[in-house]
Amino acid sequence: MPCSINKTLIEKTIKFHGHWCPGLAIGIRAAELALRMLGKSEEADLVAVVETDMCGVDAIQSLTGCTFGKGNLIHRDYGKMAFSFFDRKQGKGFRAVFNPKFQEEIGSELRGLMKKTTAGTISEQERKRSEELRQRLQDMYMSAELEELFSLTELLTPAPRPARVLQSLACEVCGEMTMESRTRRFDGKTLCIACFAEVDQKI
Numbered sequence: 001m002p003c004s005i006n007k008t009l010i011e012k013t014i015k016f017h018g019h020w021c022p023g024l025a026i027g028i029r030a031a032e033l034a035l036r037m038l039g040k041s042e043e044a045d046l047v048a049v050v051e052t053d054m055c056g057v058d059a060i061q062s063l064t065g066c067t068f069g070k071g072n073l074i075h076r077d078y079g080k081m082a083f084s085f086f087d088r089k090q091g092k093g094f095r096a097v098f099n100p101k102f103q104e105e106i107g108s109e110l111r112g113l114m115k116k117t118t119a120g121t122i123s124e125q126e127r128k129r130s131e132e133l134r135q136r137l138q139d140m141y142m143s144a145e146l147e148e149l150f151s152l153t154e155l156l157t158p159a160p161r162p163a164r165v166l167q168s169l170a171c172e173v174c175g176e177m178t179m180e181s182r183t184r185r186f187d188g189k190t191l192c193i194a195c196f197a198e199v200d201q202k203i
Helices: 007-017 022-038 056-064 100-119 124-143 193-199
Strands: 046-050 073-075 082-087 092-098 150-155 168-170 177-179 184-186 189-191
Touching: 007 022, 007 056, 022 046, 022 056, 022 082, 022 092, 022 124, 022 150, 046 056, 056 073, 056 082, 100 124, 184 193, 189 193
Parallel strands: 046 073
Antiparallel strands: 046 082, 082 092, 092 150, 168 177, 184 189
């Protein structure tokens, strides 16, 4: 079934991200899945845990209301195209992992062209082909069944706890105020992570 999110919200999401691309389309569909299974942000106490920092995370912020600033968007730097969503009110959640086989052939060709773009060796004909493939992927993602795009797993673990306001301490090297939970102790002093990294002897 084609994406059920209305055109106005999609355009708002594209504007928020800055451009339209296949990665954003994946995020739009992941957000759609969350809203379908757990309810709208005004009805549910949504939390999103993303295992990537790719374009689609902007769509999740824009469409679900889960943001870093509110503490209900959590980034785990695993490098996986995986998104977990929880509703604290209902006490339930699920993890959605993007299915790479859905776009295997096109994706492989597009990755090769993107490498050429990065290296500055792409021809004009290849550039046009790259744009054509990107558009095809976007269209495929936006018109696919959600169950084709993602494999789903019910999560029985509780949602991450709500964000807490913690005391800030002054780093005894640079003097900058640092959230207490992000400080380190070294040689009897309280240090921020950056200053700790300069004196830590571990390799």
